[in-house]
Amino acid sequence: MNRANVDKRSPVPLYYQIKETIKEKIEGGSLEPHERLPSERELEEDYGISRMTARRALTELESEGYVYREQGKGSFVAEPKLRQGLLQLTGFTEDMKNRQMKPGARVLENRVIEPDEELANNLSIDSGSNVFLLQRVRFAEEEPLAIETTHLRYDLCEGIKDYDFSGRSLYTTLREEFNITLSRAEQSVEASLADEFEAKNLQVDQGDPMLITERTTYIGDEKTPIEYARSTYRGDRYKLFVKLKG
Amino acid sequence: MNRANVDKRSPVPLYYQIKETIKEKIEGGSLEPHERLPSERELEEDYGISRMTARRALTELESEGYVYREQGKGSFVAEPKLRQGLLQLTGFTEDMKNRQMKPGARVLENRVIEPDEELANNLSIDSGSNVFLLQRVRFAEEEPLAIETTHLRYDLCEGIKDYDFSGRSLYTTLREEFNITLSRAEQSVEASLADEFEAKNLQVDQGDPMLITERTTYIGDEKTPIEYARSTYRGDRYKLFVKLKG
DNA sequence: AAGTGGTCTAGACCACGAA
DNA sequence: TCGTGGTCTAGACCACTTG
Numbered sequence: 001m002n003r004a005n006v007d008k009r010s011p012v013p014l015y016y017q018i019k020e021t022i023k024e025k026i027e028g029g030s031l032e033p034h035e036r037l038p039s040e041r042e043l044e045e046d047y048g049i050s051r052m053t054a055r056r057a058l059t060e061l062e063s064e065g066y067v068y069r070e071q072g073k074g075s076f077v078a079e080p081k082l083r084q085g086l087l088q089l090t091g092f093t094e095d096m097k098n099r100q101m102k103p104g105a106r107v108l109e110n111r112v113i114e115p116d117e118e119l120a121n122n123l124s125i126d127s128g129s130n131v132f133l134l135q136r137v138r139f140a141e142e143e144p145l146a147i148e149t150t151h152l153r154y155d156l157c158e159g160i161k162d163y164d165f166s167g168r169s170l171y172t173t174l175r176e177e178f179n180i181t182l183s184r185a186e187q188s189v190e191a192s193l194a195d196e197f198e199a200k201n202l203q204v205d206q207g208d209p210m211l212i213t214e215r216t217t218y219i220g221d222e223k224t225p226i227e228y229a230r231s232t233y234r235g236d237r238y239k240l241f242v243k244l245k246g
Numbered sequence: 247m248n249r250a251n252v253d254k255r256s257p258v259p260l261y262y263q264i265k266e267t268i269k270e271k272i273e274g275g276s277l278e279p280h281e282r283l284p285s286e287r288e289l290e291e292d293y294g295i296s297r298m299t300a301r302r303a304l305t306e307l308e309s310e311g312y313v314y315r316e317q318g319k320g321s322f323v324a325e326p327k328l329r330q331g332l333l334q335l336t337g338f339t340e341d342m343k344n345r346q347m348k349p350g351a352r353v354l355e356n357r358v359i360e361p362d363e364e365l366a367n368n369l370s371i372d373s374g375s376n377v378f379l380l381q382r383v384r385f386a387e388e389e390p391l392a393i394e395t396t397h398l399r400y401d402l403c404e405g406i407k408d409y410d411f412s413g414r415s416l417y418t419t420l421r422e423e424f425n426i427t428l429s430r431a432e433q434s435v436e437a438s439l440a441d442e443f444e445a446k447n448l449q450v451d452q453g454d455p456m457l458i459t460e461r462t463t464y465i466g467d468e469k470t471p472i473e474y475a476r477s478t479y480r481g482d483r484y485k486l487f488v489k490l491k492g
Numbered sequence: 493a494a495g496t497g498g499t500c501t502a503g504a505c506c507a508c509g510a511a
Numbered sequence: 512t513c514g515t516g517g518t519c520t521a522g523a524c525c526a527c528t529t530g
Binding site: 052187211238240 | 298309314335430431432433434435436437438439453454455456457461479481484485486487488489490491
Binding site for chain 3: 259260261295296297298299302316317318319
């Protein structure tokens with residue numbers, strides 16, 4: 001671990017800067033699974049911070065699944081499979097990258113609509129408001145894997161309909177172009193059978209198994225919904241991973 | 247909030263004692279949703295602890311969904327629905343109770359076997375060891391909902407085959423009769439179609455949608471697997487709920 | 493014995509919300 | 512202005528692992 005690339009005058013908390021630095025090294029592969037990380041006291045010295053701050057960075061990395069820690073031994077890089085599919089809020093693009101697959105998309109629908117009552121309710125808006133509708137076939141390694149239909153409160157991201165979402169991540173666009181951070185989501189998962197539309201677009205047969213997720217996503221205040229999304233995944237190709245705590 | 251019912255000489259950490267105390271008051275209903283909790287500085291004084299310790303108790307309650315906190319305002323009891331159906335490690339019985347449904351079971355298999363290679367691998371034992379096999383049809387409100395097939399390391403719960411699991415919870419039995427606490431689990435979720443066996447036992451047709459979960463559960467040390475379970479749920483009756491964090 | 497993570501203290505300054 | 516949660520410091524003792 002090299003020196004102090006943290007900015008003590010930045011409004012970004014120190015523990016967060018350090019956490020992100022380590023996370024990038026893990027994701028970038030410059031730290032191998034099971035490789036030993038700097039100890040809390042080493043980080044303290046390297047970055048010129050207190051131990052509690054170093055500790056917080058490592059503790060959060062542990063709870064996010066990037067790191068495991070053993071008393072008396074040290075902190076270590078977790079195996080990638082343990083990082084997958086825990087309770088992280090990710091979009092399709094990031095999900096595929098976690099699985100070491102190349103993501104892709106073909107846009108089916110891209111327009112601003114007036115929501116029906118149910119959709120307006122899901123987004124906590126009234127039915128006169130504008131909603132951005134984006135429907136895409138999502139690919140993994142050039143193979144169709146899912147159909148994703150998402151609805152965004154258009155007043156929070158006006159102009160988003162002019163982006164081309166065949167090659168870009170929706171969540172990245174929200175973050176980088178509209179400065180919208182997502183804080184949390186509520187999601188349901190159920191099983192179903194492919195209908196004609198899904199069969200055609202995903203190259204499967206009608207009646208094949210499908211995994212359906214429905215998600216409501218909230219912005220930074222944790223109270224305001226911005227997205228309601230429904231995705232149908234090919235049941236033969238997609239499995240969801242969850243970590244449970246007692 | 248009344249006085250100092252914490253034991254400073256106990257090996258149980260102070261932050262944990264306080265956290266459990268508050269959790270019990272929330273679950274017991276003596277603290278209402280959206281009711282204000284003591285501030286960090288009030289806890290500090292009430293329990294005679296430092297602020298960082300009080301803070302840790304509240305922070306963990308927040309990450310477990312019991313509490314929400316707002317800067318400048320205070321800490322408040324979260325709504326029960328935000329506590330439900332997140333990634334809690336629960337068995338079928340508790341899951342049904344959370345959904346306000348009456349659970350039930352019919353035992354199909356109940357014996358001690360020698361594991362094949364894959365199963366031995368899942369449980370981190372060698373294939374000469376004994377494994378307890380329990381297969382049950384699970385009911386919700388007297389209707390068949392799932393087939394649950396679970397495998398336990400028999401050396402950790404010798405004698406468990408003599409219990410009647412048509413009327414009792416496996417996890418409760420492990421906890422109360424064998425003093426085994428479960429710490430965490432890794433679970434996968436996928437979609438499939440009902441086969442003949444499932445169709446017959448769950449009163450559905452072959453080819454109907456099914457939700458399949460596979461779970462490996464670990465005991466208190468978080469490293470030793472004790473259970474490998476596979477459950478198939480009727481896709482038309484069962485939906486899984488997940489909370490995601492950003 | 494030395495190093496590690498786990499807990500804990502007693503302070504400090506800050507940004508934010510309400511009065 | 513005052514109380515709140517958010518961050519941070521510079522120490523401390525403990526239990527655990529490894530040499």
